[in-house]
Amino acid sequence: MLTDMPATPRFALPLLATAQAQKEITHNEALVLVDALLHAAVIAGPLAEPPPDAAEGQCWLVGAAPTGAWAGKTAAIAIRSAGGWRFAAAREGMSVVRLADGARLRFEGGAWVVPPVVTSPSAGVTIDSEARATIALLIALLASHGLLISG
Secondary structure, eight states, X not given: OOSSSOBOTTTOOBOOOTTOSOHHHHHHHHHHHHHHHTTOEESSOOBSSOOTTOOTTOEEEBOSSOOGGGTTOTTOEEXXXXXXXXXXXXXXXXXXXXXXXXXXXXXXXXXXXXXXXXXXXXXXXSOOHHHHHHHHHHHHHHHHTTSSEEO
């Protein structure tokens, strides 16, 4: 990310400065970040180290103890761009879809929160097949919206 430039308050998108030379650099930097953060989807994560085969435009969640090129970028969204990594700091209440499993993660209390795993009922003395079918349908519906992971 460009330094010593005016930026937006929420996501620190770089702003053009009056009489700025090479405005395309600042403008392109902002577009890369908007492209990654608008309807944010990450391949996987949180991870400690960058994937060796990341493709241009892919995004990943950085874990709690990052190493290598991600060192010092805890909980950020890592964006593969122009042969390197760009980072967007996570903001409270932000959500992303993790493409590896379809889960919708939320950033709360300084960490990415994964939806709980819920399984269909399988025990009990009295078995009510209609109730179990309804519960299974609710679990599937919540999982399809990324609100939980069905087990």
